[in-house]
Amino acid sequence: MGWLAKRPTITDVARLCGVTPATVSRVLNAKEHFSASQAVREKIVSTAARLGYVPDVAARNLNRRVTRIIGLFASPQTHLAEGINESLLEGITEVLRAGGYDIFFELGAGTQDNPLPFWRFDGAVLMQAPRHETVAELERRRVPFVCINERVGNAAAFVLADDTMGTNRALEHLFQLGHRRIGYANARATYFSHYSVTERYATLLAGVRKRGMQLADGHDVPFSSPYDFLQQVVVAGRATAVITYDHHIAVMLVGAAHGLGRRIPHDFSLICFNDVFPVALLPPPLTAVAVSGREMGRVGADMLVKNLLDPERGKKKEIRIPEDLVVRGSTAPPPSAKPRGPASDGAGRMPTTAASASAKQ
Amino acid sequence: MGWLAKRPTITDVARLCGVTPATVSRVLNAKEHFSASQAVREKIVSTAARLGYVPDVAARNLNRRVTRIIGLFASPQTHLAEGINESLLEGITEVLRAGGYDIFFELGAGTQDNPLPFWRFDGAVLMQAPRHETVAELERRRVPFVCINERVGNAAAFVLADDTMGTNRALEHLFQLGHRRIGYANARATYFSHYSVTERYATLLAGVRKRGMQLADGHDVPFSSPYDFLQQVVVAGRATAVITYDHHIAVMLVGAAHGLGRRIPHDFSLICFNDVFPVALLPPPLTAVAVSGREMGRVGADMLVKNLLDPERGKKKEIRIPEDLVVRGSTAPPPSAKPRGPASDGAGRMPTTAASASAKQ
DNA sequence: CTATTTTAAGTAAACGTTTACCCGAGGTGC
DNA sequence: GCACCTCGGGTAAACGTTTACTTAAAATAG
Numbered sequence: 001m002g003w004l005a006k007r008p009t010i011t012d013v014a015r016l017c018g019v020t021p022a023t024v025s026r027v028l029n030a031k032e033h034f035s036a037s038q039a040v041r042e043k044i045v046s047t048a049a050r051l052g053y054v055p056d057v058a059a060r061n062l063n064r065r066v067t068r069i070i071g072l073f074a075s076p077q078t079h080l081a082e083g084i085n086e087s088l089l090e091g092i093t094e095v096l097r098a099g100g101y102d103i104f105f106e107l108g109a110g111t112q113d114n115p116l117p118f119w120r121f122d123g124a125v126l127m128q129a130p131r132h133e134t135v136a137e138l139e140r141r142r143v144p145f146v147c148i149n150e151r152v153g154n155a156a157a158f159v160l161a162d163d164t165m166g167t168n169r170a171l172e173h174l175f176q177l178g179h180r181r182i183g184y185a186n187a188r189a190t191y192f193s194h195y196s197v198t199e200r201y202a203t204l205l206a207g208v209r210k211r212g213m214q215l216a217d218g219h220d221v222p223f224s225s226p227y228d229f230l231q232q233v234v235v236a237g238r239a240t241a242v243i244t245y246d247h248h249i250a251v252m253l254v255g256a257a258h259g260l261g262r263r264i265p266h267d268f269s270l271i272c273f274n275d276v277f278p279v280a281l282l283p284p285p286l287t288a289v290a291v292s293g294r295e296m297g298r299v300g301a302d303m304l305v306k307n308l309l310d311p312e313r314g315k316k317k318e319i320r321i322p323e324d325l326v327v328r329g330s331t332a333p334p335p336s337a338k339p340r341g342p343a344s345d346g347a348g349r350m351p352t353t354a355a356s357a358s359a360k361q
Numbered sequence: 362m363g364w365l366a367k368r369p370t371i372t373d374v375a376r377l378c379g380v381t382p383a384t385v386s387r388v389l390n391a392k393e394h395f396s397a398s399q400a401v402r403e404k405i406v407s408t409a410a411r412l413g414y415v416p417d418v419a420a421r422n423l424n425r426r427v428t429r430i431i432g433l434f435a436s437p438q439t440h441l442a443e444g445i446n447e448s449l450l451e452g453i454t455e456v457l458r459a460g461g462y463d464i465f466f467e468l469g470a471g472t473q474d475n476p477l478p479f480w481r482f483d484g485a486v487l488m489q490a491p492r493h494e495t496v497a498e499l500e501r502r503r504v505p506f507v508c509i510n511e512r513v514g515n516a517a518a519f520v521l522a523d524d525t526m527g528t529n530r531a532l533e534h535l536f537q538l539g540h541r542r543i544g545y546a547n548a549r550a551t552y553f554s555h556y557s558v559t560e561r562y563a564t565l566l567a568g569v570r571k572r573g574m575q576l577a578d579g580h581d582v583p584f585s586s587p588y589d590f591l592q593q594v595v596v597a598g599r600a601t602a603v604i605t606y607d608h609h610i611a612v613m614l615v616g617a618a619h620g621l622g623r624r625i626p627h628d629f630s631l632i633c634f635n636d637v638f639p640v641a642l643l644p645p646p647l648t649a650v651a652v653s654g655r656e657m658g659r660v661g662a663d664m665l666v667k668n669l670l671d672p673e674r675g676k677k678k679e680i681r682i683p684e685d686l687v688v689r690g691s692t693a694p695p696p697s698a699k700p701r702g703p704a705s706d707g708a709g710r711m712p713t714t715a716a717s718a719s720a721k722q
Numbered sequence: 723c724t725a726t727t728t729t730a731a732g733t734a735a736a737c738g739t740t741t742a743c744c745c746g747a748g749g750t751g752c
Numbered sequence: 753g754c755a756c757c758t759c760g761g762g763t764a765a766a767c768g769t770t771t772a773c774t775t776a777a778a779a780t781a782g
Contacts, residue, residue: 020761372768383734416769426737
């Protein structure tokens, strides 16, 4: 299959310049400690440009035994648009490309019918439920990798959201508003094995108990129907506020609330995790727990680069990216509470956790 | 930097099996017309497995002069979550990986400070406002490429949404419901150079005229504020229905409508392009123009693969993917119209354009 | 039993770079 | 005038595969 256009090689450039390939290589790679005359240097550069010479990366890599390829692994079913995945990706590509690495996009690789390619990855980033086979294969090949917003395998570093912080901020905000009985809409089944599910729920349980609040029952199961949820938790369960595992569920609840004639935040308050489109645009705009996906991506990629440069130094197992609470229009005092000015609430105990409620990212 | 684990080579396998590298290569690549004894064959396979031998792709590519790499180019600012980009990506990766190609993810490559990498791409996919420099560079290197949901450069094929079909279906649906004066929320400035902007607007103008409908003024400019829009077009402009360029704008309008106390579809109807999250979940669920991004991606990737196998055959310049109308709760007869049953409207002239209103993709 | 085909490999060149080592010429120090 | 250094660049091996050509042995034909 010789259909690929014949490209000029370093030898072609050398021949036209009357020098050897070695000289061309050294000039074009701007080697330190190598002195070439100005004349030769210019001739090589201009000739290379004229010919449209581009180094063959395969040959270069073969010789250098380094690829500068980073594999990016996620599950086959990954929705890049889901949650913060998109901004993660932005942060990752930003840092990696700045470091001169190229990104190989391996969505769903590692299965039998979709095997991990033979590429010699210098490193890898695992981000959204990568397959176990993939992880095992990377470990077998001794490819250093980081996990971003994910916790699998023996990664050089884990970069995770600080869900404990986020959950507590949400809880404290509701507590300050006067809510004492809250509902929790847990993750849908698809995401149920993600670390954040466990962490958010556990923090919630502890936080509720610590503050003397109550949690409506049955929230350790995957979320299914928004109407059932509202019926059970808000109507029958008398929760005055609801926290949802993610924005997707929150959107469903907003829709269902309208359908049932329940108004937010008049009848119940709503806070969701993930401050992404469209939570700020909904009627009402939602109070949300925000984390900078971009920052997570950047930090993770940076850890990987550091690890690649110095395998020992780059080991810092777990980094948490702080979560903020962005207060919007979906939270208010509970229906039964006497109306009171937001600042006059609790006198000297301002809700400091919600103080940094500026739109991030 | 010899920090990369020393990997077994084909020579190692050969030595342990007492054969030459050539034999190993032929066995492992399952060459037709090459006969090896069962014993040798098994020994090679098991030894390779035991050693964890993985071919060095750099060496292989160097020899074969083919990389099986497809570059995927989009703009630096591309939001993968925007519109149908995500499902496009799914379709593309699906086909490409099935064809044995690997995907190079070049978000924002091709600039001076972020140069197009030296990789010898076998082909490329351009999808969301790739930089002009990138396109020029690909053409200079004679890399065959396809454009998916985008129209730039001398692509081997263009795969585009059939916006004319979609626009007309939306228009016809509104016409059948009795709407005669409609508003159009054009794209935000960021997307204004995309082909779909021109196409949707032009079709709208023609369609409105053809049906004797009216279009509220001033819609050939980028969308900015949802409140201004509603004020000008629905309140002052007396439009009874609104079509939006995308789902993002529609979400903003739903929010603004609530803020202004206007109910959908009671006070005005709403149709948006892009049947993606969260339009089906909003209060009310939106009637939307849907196109299968996955299908677009698949078709585009398939065209590229065909073109790679046979540069002449793969030339089929422009393919349109049909657009459907998914009817939901945001469209109804205009406020002034006498209430009438949906089936009794127009007697023998059922709105056939909306007949295929099943959720796609 | 010899001639020919088939089977089962081996040989070696080639892919395009990079880089450790070498070498000649001109300049310096004394 | 000789030893020594620096400049400017050439030589050739190496990176790990693949593959066109060759070959020795075994099977088959006549």
